[in-house]
Amino acid sequence: MQKKGESRTIYDAGWSSLVARRAHNPEVVGSNPTPATNLIYEGRAQAPGLFVLRLMSRVSGKAYFVYVLWSASGRKFYIGISEDPAARLLQHNSGISRWTARHLPWEIVHTERHENYSEARKRELLLKRQKGGMGFFTLTGIDPVRFAKRPGFSGS
Secondary structure, X not given: OOOHHHHHHHHHHHHHHHHHHHHHOOOOOOOOOOOOOOOEEEEEEEEOOEEEEEEEOOOOOOOEEEEEEEEOOOOEEEXXXXXXXXXXXXXXXXXXXXXXXXXXXXXXXXXXXXXXXXXXXXXXXXXXXXXXXXXXXXXXXXXXXXXOOOOOOOOO
16 A cells, blocks of 8 residues: 555656656657747749749748638638648638638738748737728738728628
8 A cells, every 4th residue: 555655756756757858858848849940941943044042931841821811702801821822722712611611702812921830820810900900901901992891881
């Protein structure tokens, strides 16, 4: 039969072992490892004789894009993040997502390239906080006149 002190000793030994392992192996940070902070370069031929280097996220090997979709039928914007906005648009227009399926079809009206997911996510949240107000149009450069409410429409 175990005494109170024995069970605590076993617990403490396990905890100190875990702390020691993490101290000696800084890559172990939990079930969701933090993304690498260093970046790599990708070279891509843009045209004959033109070679462009660009920074990429090391986590996925690609930059991330914040994109804004517009639904003329629903008179709504959708803001998201993707490594490939064109492919993501196809997914939205295929009706996979319940919310975007209600307002088909969608078109891309704005994209912004970001070097990593963290930057893209911060920008996405900033745009979403604008709630489609004038700050949203100012930050994206989207023309508010093009997306004005329909004449005679009196909704919120």
